[in-house]
Amino acid sequence: MPLCSMENVTKTYRLGSQTVEVLRGVSFGIEQGEFVAIIGPSGAGKTTLMNLLGCLDVPTSGRYMLSGRDMSNLTDDELSLIRNEHIGFVFQNFYLIPYATVFENVLLPTLYRDHNTNEAAKLASRLLEMVGLQERDKFRPGQLSGGEQQRVAIARAIINNPELVLADEPTGQLDSKTATEIMKILARMNQDGKAVAIITHDVNIASYAQRTIRMEDGLIV
Amino acid sequence: MKQAIQAVMAYRVRSFFCLISVALGISSIAVIVAATEGAYKRAFEIVGRFGPDSLLVIGGSEESRALGRWPKTIKLAYVEAVRQAFPTVYMVVPMTFVGDIPVSFRDKKYQTRVIGSTADYTRAWTWPVIQGSDFTEEDIKGIRNVGLIGQEVSRELFGETDPVGKYILVRRIPVQVVGVLAERGITGGGHKLDNRIVLPITTVMKKFVNETQYITAFRARFVDQHNLKAREEELRLFLRQEMRTADDQPDPFRIVSPTAIIKFLVALTGSLVAFIGIAGIICLIVAGFVLANLFLLSVKERTKEIGIRRAIGARRRDIVTQFLGESVIITSIGGIVGFILALLGSRLLTYIAEFPMYFSWKAFAVGMGLSWIVGIASGLQPASRAAQIEPIEAIRE
Ligand SMILES: Nc1ncnc2c1ncn2[C@@H]1O[C@H](COP(=O)(O)OP(=O)(O)OP(=O)(O)O)[C@@H](O)[C@H]1O
Numbered sequence: 001m002p003l004c005s006m007e008n009v010t011k012t013y014r015l016g017s018q019t020v021e022v023l024r025g026v027s028f029g030i031e032q033g034e035f036v037a038i039i040g041p042s043g044a045g046k047t048t049l050m051n052l053l054g055c056l057d058v059p060t061s062g063r064y065m066l067s068g069r070d071m072s073n074l075t076d077d078e079l080s081l082i083r084n085e086h087i088g089f090v091f092q093n094f095y096l097i098p099y100a101t102v103f104e105n106v107l108l109p110t111l112y113r114d115h116n117t118n119e120a121a122k123l124a125s126r127l128l129e130m131v132g133l134q135e136r137d138k139f140r141p142g143q144l145s146g147g148e149q150q151r152v153a154i155a156r157a158i159i160n161n162p163e164l165v166l167a168d169e170p171t172g173q174l175d176s177k178t179a180t181e182i183m184k185i186l187a188r189m190n191q192d193g194k195a196v197a198i199i200t201h202d203v204n205i206a207s208y209a210q211r212t213i214r215m216e217d218g219l220i221v
Numbered sequence: 222m223k224q225a226i227q228a229v230m231a232y233r234v235r236s237f238f239c240l241i242s243v244a245l246g247i248s249s250i251a252v253i254v255a256a257t258e259g260a261y262k263r264a265f266e267i268v269g270r271f272g273p274d275s276l277l278v279i280g281g282s283e284e285s286r287a288l289g290r291w292p293k294t295i296k297l298a299y300v301e302a303v304r305q306a307f308p309t310v311y312m313v314v315p316m317t318f319v320g321d322i323p324v325s326f327r328d329k330k331y332q333t334r335v336i337g338s339t340a341d342y343t344r345a346w347t348w349p350v351i352q353g354s355d356f357t358e359e360d361i362k363g364i365r366n367v368g369l370i371g372q373e374v375s376r377e378l379f380g381e382t383d384p385v386g387k388y389i390l391v392r393r394i395p396v397q398v399v400g401v402l403a404e405r406g407i408t409g410g411g412h413k414l415d416n417r418i419v420l421p422i423t424t425v426m427k428k429f430v431n432e433t434q435y436i437t438a439f440r441a442r443f444v445d446q447h448n449l450k451a452r453e454e455e456l457r458l459f460l461r462q463e464m465r466t467a468d469d470q471p472d473p474f475r476i477v478s479p480t481a482i483i484k485f486l487v488a489l490t491g492s493l494v495a496f497i498g499i500a501g502i503i504c505l506i507v508a509g510f511v512l513a514n515l516f517l518l519s520v521k522e523r524t525k526e527i528g529i530r531r532a533i534g535a536r537r538r539d540i541v542t543q544f545l546g547e548s549v550i551i552t553s554i555g556g557i558v559g560f561i562l563a564l565l566g567s568r569l570l571t572y573i574a575e576f577p578m579y580f581s582w583k584a585f586a587v588g589m590g591l592s593w594i595v596g597i598a599s600g601l602q603p604a605s606r607a608a609q610i611e612p613i614e615a616i617r618e
């Protein structure tokens with residue numbers, strides 16, 4: 001059974017009287033532990049697809065299954081819980097909380113579930129060590145370089161041990177050397193058994209993936 | 222919780238403003254509670270000293286006294302008559318006041334009020350003699366020149382030396398000091414008490430005011446304190462009869478009762494409470510609005526933060542809790558600061574106006590309770606606005 005799968009998923013946005021059909025029937029799946037890259041021109045609907053994969057939004061029609069569960073008719077609270085437990089997000093702009101320390105940023109997802117504070121703190125330290133930032137744990141995000149911030153974001157994405165990590169242009173703000181470092185970390189996470197889906201414009205970045213999906217105009221081609 | 226404190230710190234200028242306005246509001250409210258409590262406490266202290274079983278009858282109608290006259294209406298003979306007529310009365314003490322009498326001891330001079338009374342005076346006011354002894358029945362009968370002096374008189378005339386047995390001149394009449402009264406402070410009306418000299422009433426009547434019949438006032442204490450209201454009315458009618466007051470005339474005397482004292486003090490406090498109360502409520506409402514608007518601004522600025530929290534798994538109610546927590550933390554600190562301000566402010570008020578204040582856990586509890594109400598009331602709308610933010614909107618590049 002695939003980790004997640006879409007069947008004929010569409011997404012339309014309503015802008016006043018106009019409707020914009022952003023996804024026009026997408027069917028595909030991601031296997032357990034797979035590394036997938038999604039490429040395609042701007043406006044093709046990649047981010048929209050990722051929002052659906054990450055349960056940040058629900059399809060207009062079609063079916064989305066995650067870990068064998070239908071995600072179409074869940075409540076907002078249930079979707080929040082799914083995101084918390086099963087999905088990790090990495091964004092182009094890092095999106096760390098500016099007033100919290102590096103360590104607290106990594107811990108953030110554990111605040112929203114019943115957790116053992118001690119264990120969570122230990123895990124956060126271990127993850128910071130894994131991304132090479134154990135010495136920076138008391139820093140604020142503003143005191144870090146872009147690459148370092150993205151490494152914090154990756155540690156945050158995996159602290160609740162999700163099966164699926166979604167990264168929307170995670171290297172878009174970084175130079176090629178730093179981008180390579182980030183990709184190595186993502187590749188290692190993938191080797192540790194997590195499924196990774198990454199959106200990118202860069203073919204070099206896409207080459208880290210086992211499979212590349214190309215999107216154009218709301219469809220997979 | 223820790224996160225909320227961090228957020229409050231991160232937006233400290235804005236937090237500071239909210240905090241100050243809440244603090245002002247809370248401090249005025251705390252002052253009110255303290256003033257009310259202080260007034261009651263003071264009232265009960267005064268009543269305790271006055272004697273909760275006592276009635277004080279002062280000569281002259283309200284009207285004539287308001288005009289500054291002090292007509293003679295009470296006869297010394299009434300004292301005995303009251304004793305006879307009221308079975309539950311256990312003490313009736315006559316008093317005659319003479320103001321502005323020069324007093325001297327050797328070269329030390331002093332000007333004060335002299336009170337003529339009986340040996341019951343100190344008992345009637347529960348005002349003990351702490352040095353020497355009280356004067357006696359014989360002193361009264363013998364119209365002797367003996368007296369008790371208040372603490373201030375003792376300090377002014379004698380300094381550190383023991384006044385007992387010494388002779389002082391009271392309006393050129395030599396009087397032997399037999400006792401010194403305990404420190405007494407100030408009455409409910411703000412009169413000093415420690416500057417008094419007490420002489421036998423017979424001595425004062427004969428040698429100071431040249432009077433054979435009339436006295437200024439008398440005090441009656443009753444065994445049945447719970448019936449004091451009824452006794453007061455009976456005493457009023459009894460005195461009207463004794464004085465042969467016509468039915469259409471007002472009382473030619475005034476009866477002061479413990480309830481009258483409490484009423485007076487409560488009315489005095491009431492005006493202050495009303496004034497500060499309105500100011501405090503306005504402060505809190507303004508603080509609430511300022512807080513609500515600043516928080517709304519904060520929510521707009523922190524859209525991305527809210528979006529990422531939601532993406533990571535925060536439910537709407539987690540966001541509400543977070544923002545409410547932040548506003549309640551600010552208002553709570555405001556409440557504490559306000560309470561401290563109130564403590565300082567009331568020092569000042571007590572210093573200027575001799576106003577009784579009493580801070581108890583009640584003032585603190587009311588202050589904190591109100592600060593939480595303001596925090597929740599003003600945080601609720603911004604918090605629910607924050608919870609409505611959709612993560613995909615918030616984190617769109
Ligand atoms: N909330 C929305 N309301 C209306 N239209 C939207 C909304 N979100 C996305 N769109 C539209 O859907 C289309 C696809 O957007 P999407 O962000 O998925 O593209 P993308 O492939 O991620 O592009 P890029 O590579 O530039 O990030 C765009 O034309 C966009 O304007």
Ligand SMILES: [Mg+2]
Binds near residue numbers: 048168
């Ligand atoms: Mg995009």
